[in-house]
Amino acid sequence: METLIAILIGILFAGGVYCLLQRSLVRLVIGIMLIGQGANLLTFAASGLTRKHTAIIKSGETILQAPHADPLPQALVLTAIVIGFGFTAFCLALLHRTYKTLGHDDLEKFNTTDTDK
Amino acid sequence: MSPLLLPLLVPFIAALCCTLFSKSLKVQRSISLIAAVFHLAASFNLLQNVRSEGIQVYLNGGWAANIGIALVADLFSSIMLVITGLISLVVLIYSLKEMSDKLQSRAYFPLFNFLMMGVNGSFVTGDIFNLYVWFEVMLLSSFILLAMGKKPDQLEGAIKYVTINLFSSILFLSGAAIIYAKTGSLNMADIAMRIAESSDEKLLNSTAILFLSSFGIKSALFPMFLWLPASYHTPPVSISSLFAGLLTKVGIYAMIRTFTLIFPLNNGLLQEFFYVIAILTMVVGVLCAASQFEIRKILSVHIVSQIGYMILGLALFTPLGIAGAIFYLLHNIIVKTNLFLFSGVILRKKGSCDLKKIGGLYKVNPGFATLFALSAFALAGVPPLSGFWAKFVVLKAAADAHEYLLLGSGLAVGVVTLFSMTKIWAEAFWKKQPEEYPGVGEDTGNQPWQIMLPIVFLTICTFALGIWGELIFNICVEAAEQLLNPTEYINAVMGEAK
Numbered sequence: 001m002e003t004l005i006a007i008l009i010g011i012l013f014a015g016g017v018y019c020l021l022q023r024s025l026v027r028l029v030i031g032i033m034l035i036g037q038g039a040n041l042l043t044f045a046a047s048g049l050t051r052k053h054t055a056i057i058k059s060g061e062t063i064l065q066a067p068h069a070d071p072l073p074q075a076l077v078l079t080a081i082v083i084g085f086g087f088t089a090f091c092l093a094l095l096h097r098t099y100k101t102l103g104h105d106d107l108e109k110f111n112t113t114d115t116d117k
Numbered sequence: 118m119s120p121l122l123l124p125l126l127v128p129f130i131a132a133l134c135c136t137l138f139s140k141s142l143k144v145q146r147s148i149s150l151i152a153a154v155f156h157l158a159a160s161f162n163l164l165q166n167v168r169s170e171g172i173q174v175y176l177n178g179g180w181a182a183n184i185g186i187a188l189v190a191d192l193f194s195s196i197m198l199v200i201t202g203l204i205s206l207v208v209l210i211y212s213l214k215e216m217s218d219k220l221q222s223r224a225y226f227p228l229f230n231f232l233m234m235g236v237n238g239s240f241v242t243g244d245i246f247n248l249y250v251w252f253e254v255m256l257l258s259s260f261i262l263l264a265m266g267k268k269p270d271q272l273e274g275a276i277k278y279v280t281i282n283l284f285s286s287i288l289f290l291s292g293a294a295i296i297y298a299k300t301g302s303l304n305m306a307d308i309a310m311r312i313a314e315s316s317d318e319k320l321l322n323s324t325a326i327l328f329l330s331s332f333g334i335k336s337a338l339f340p341m342f343l344w345l346p347a348s349y350h351t352p353p354v355s356i357s358s359l360f361a362g363l364l365t366k367v368g369i370y371a372m373i374r375t376f377t378l379i380f381p382l383n384n385g386l387l388q389e390f391f392y393v394i395a396i397l398t399m400v401v402g403v404l405c406a407a408s409q410f411e412i413r414k415i416l417s418v419h420i421v422s423q424i425g426y427m428i429l430g431l432a433l434f435t436p437l438g439i440a441g442a443i444f445y446l447l448h449n450i451i452v453k454t455n456l457f458l459f460s461g462v463i464l465r466k467k468g469s470c471d472l473k474k475i476g477g478l479y480k481v482n483p484g485f486a487t488l489f490a491l492s493a494f495a496l497a498g499v500p501p502l503s504g505f506w507a508k509f510v511v512l513k514a515a516a517d518a519h520e521y522l523l524l525g526s527g528l529a530v531g532v533v534t535l536f537s538m539t540k541i542w543a544e545a546f547w548k549k550q551p552e553e554y555p556g557v558g559e560d561t562g563n564q565p566w567q568i569m570l571p572i573v574f575l576t577i578c579t580f581a582l583g584i585w586g587e588l589i590f591n592i593c594v595e596a597a598e599q600l601l602n603p604t605e606y607i608n609a610v611m612g613e614a615k
Binding site for chain 1: 246249260264267270275277294303350351
């Protein structure tokens with residue numbers, strides 16, 4: 001299971017970086033989203049992936065017995081997903097505004113702030 | 118209530134109140150000003166407490182430190198809080214007149230306060246995931262502030278800034294996840310303790326590199342600095358100066374914290390890697406700056422080269438080196454913010470910051486020119502101004518460590534910095550106004566006090582930091598000793614857990 005998830009994380013990161021290197025603004029946002037999901041999945045996998053055991057303390061015991069998945073990274077990943085959601089919304093708004101103002105979405109032409117004009 | 122909470126609560130409440138009174142600019146201005154004064158006072162109070170009683174810890178909800186989220190203030194954090202309070206107050210006063218009412222009414226004040234909350238949060242948190250959250254609070258506010266006004270070059274700069282900073286956040290999140298999987302804790306003190314016992318160098322170094330790349334992007338280290346000159350000169354000057362003064366410095370803070378506490382730099386490979394990065398950041402930054410002709414761009418690229426000195430101080434990993442890095446940080450925040458404020462005045466007077474289009478400022482206004490010269494020479498490191506002592510301490514530490522290559526490049530970069538500053542001086546102040554350009558801005562007369570007071574005040578600070586620098590330097594030395602001796606930090610945080 002871990003191996004499968006690890007490969008999936010790798011694919012998400014690779015796909016995201018590939019999109020980031022494209023010239024279109026939309027793919028830039030998609031790239032950020034993909035890498036973000038990769039990082040979220042990585043955080044989730046940090047809890048250890050076990051099936052059939054819930055992270056609930058059984059009656060009569062005082063601490064959680066192994067094996068179980070650690071619930072903390074799952075809480076963390078929820079936070080990260082929400083933050084990522086906000087950023088994606090902002091990115092889309094920025095993309096829309098940029099496209100309307102500049103009239104194109106070609107990143108190659110985004111060099112006016114780098115040159116002295 | 119713990120004094121640690123105030124630097125977070127004050128901007129938070131102010132931001133909420135500003136949102137509530139979004140109709141009235143007057144109310145928003147007063148709320149923000151009062152909040153900024155309180156923020157400064159609370160930070161001073163915290164610094165006093167830390168100096169007299171040692172490291173302050175606040176455990177949220179009373180949870181044990183390794184389970185809940187701990188807020189920790191040691192000397193370094195509280196020094197940073199004080200300087201943040203100072204800069205936020207000064208820039209706020211400046212922005213009242215510099216930014217148009219229309220821009221101010223576009224949620225400027227709530228965002229300003231949220232930005233301050235994010236910056237302060239990053240300084241006081243003792244939890245690695247919480248640091249990520251504070252970074253995001255800071256970033257989201259800064260994204261919107263940067264794109265405010267929606268001019269084409271601003272949007273273009275914002276796209277670059279947003280993309281690279283989101284990427285760095287993702288790297289940071291991955292680093293935090295891996296370190297949690299490895300150590301089973303998110304509390305920095307707890308992680309430090311467990312890592313000190315661990316022997317798995319490969320995994321630790323790979324995590325360290327994830328943190329280094331993430332903070333390196335945020336603090337604009339070579340080769341990841343190109344987003345900074347592409348975006349910092351585009352927003353209104355008040356926002357530029359706030360960003361230039363504070364945001365990259367939060368990255369440096371995180372860097373110093375991580376690489377003294379969690380991954381101490383006293384192992385060979387990582388330290389040499391830092392040496393290389395420090396030299397390249399200093400040299401490449403200053404050379405890029407020398408080739409620019411727009412005042413704000415020159416200043417932005419100089420941020421990069423100055424960051425190199427701070428990393429140099431950290432990389433040496435001696436008490437003097439780290440004290441120098443902290444002193445440099447303070448000096449640079451004050452001087453850099455001030456120089457950006459100057460560029461705002463030039464923009465108001467001349468309508469442009471392009472050195473080819475302006476001139477003759479000395480003749481029109483010698484007093485203003487003298488103030489500028491003082492700050493510019495402070496940045497370049499001319500004695501007895503603050504920059505000289507900051508550079509002197511860092512380079513002395515390099516000489517003590519027998520790292521003569523670092524010493525030499527530090528000195529050479531200082532000379533080129535002086536060249537850049539002289540270039541601004543000669544082009545903007547000395548030469549005559551070029552006749553083919555009008556050189557008339559929106560406000561050519563005497564500037565209002567809201568604009569001049571911050572500039573005069575920060576120039577006095579620069580001067581004072583140079584002449585009575587010993588007092589502040591001694592605090593920096595204490596802070597550096599605290600950083601280099603993590604046991605004190607760990608005991609303060611984990612001791613409360615028992």
